[in-house]
Amino acid sequence: MAEDDWSSVREWHRAVNERDLAAARRPKGAAEGVEVFTDWITRSGIHLEPVSWHPVARDRIVVEQDATWPDAPDAESRQAPPVRTATLFVLDGDRVAAALRYDDGLHAALRAADGG
Template sequence: MDGDLRAVIEEWHRVVNEGDVTVARTIVTDDVEVGGPRGSASGVDAFISWIESAGIHLEPVAWHPLPDAGVVVEQRASRPGGGRSAEQHPIPVVTLFKLRGDRIAGSWRFDTVREALVYPAAVQ
């Protein structure tokens, strides 16, 4: 996997985990798509809104590069201070990332790697 691709996705994790919306605006495309079990939305404002409301911490644990500037990342997800022992018991989740140039053009959350890999042909 290209080092630049990994660096951008690591920065995505940092800004999400820290709620750094200033830097978040600089690492995504203007038409970034964000998707998950509750639907999808597009645009920088939708991404920022998700960061502000999610309150999630995502720790990458495995990387699966795809052709054409994409990668599936397995993660441990927790909600610090989220109650119901979320901090003590992180759950596995998977995010499919699509890049355009040096920015993230899309991130979609799934429960399994298999689901991410078949999502419209892994976002051709």
């Protein structure tokens, strides 16, 4: 994968935001926690809007995002302002192997991506 081709991460965001559970389960394989992840997509009602992209290595990128919960079950969450967060994506070829959220923000995710 070319370093500037983060299509699997873009597809991950699309699948989450559109509640596309079939896409969130692809590709088939030895993925742990897929059912937990798809349940979270449905239950949380989250929408993640990428704000900035920070490639760390060929197989790792940190994406800073604004999180909102427009489809959350409770009105308070639906009306809450966006929360800035960051997610470290680890890729295995063209597949997202891990998506690790850092609510402490971009710098925490970048430190984790660098192994620190």
